[in-house]
Amino acid sequence: MSANRLLDRVVGVPAGDPQDINGAGLDGAWQSMKLVRETTVLINLGALANAMNLTLQQATDVSGTDAKALSFTEVAVSSADNAQVDTIVAVAADSHAVADDDDGKLILVSIKSEDLDKDNDFDCIRARLSDPGGVNFVSMSYLSQQARYLGSAVDHPDTLVD
Secondary structure, three states: OOOOOHHHHEEEEEEEEEEEOOOOOEEOOOEEOOOEEEEEEEEEEEEEOOOEEEEEEEEOOOOOOOOEEOOOOEEEEEOOOOOOEEEEEEOEOOEEEEOOOOOOOEEEEEEEHHHOOHHHOOOEEEEEEOOOOOOEEEEEEEEEEEEOOOOOOOOOOOOOOO
């Protein structure tokens, strides 16, 4: 296996199965950043009836202990259905507004391990989508890369455990 292949350098984790999030929103799975340097959150938007908000959280373990907001300043958004991600959008107030006409778009958020409150032992993250109050079909995944402390680039750490 070649360490130059993307498949050898990333760990993919389904964070939220494709579903209608009406009435509950979507809380992505907690993921440990202890063994990786960066995680990209991928949110696939299906048919959307209402707007919703994207936020990030950090915690001290994968059960969500001491969860608090995680600041982020930008997201990447595809410009149209099935188009490449080519628009970087600034984020204000630690939340990204997803419009009800963003159907079919892909949203990416990059989180680096140094973005977390390491001084207070925060090393886990998750993404959240608020309850849209209407039928919204979405899914969420995490792609982690740059494994730390491991013998080779093809070692894939389990990021769902501490």
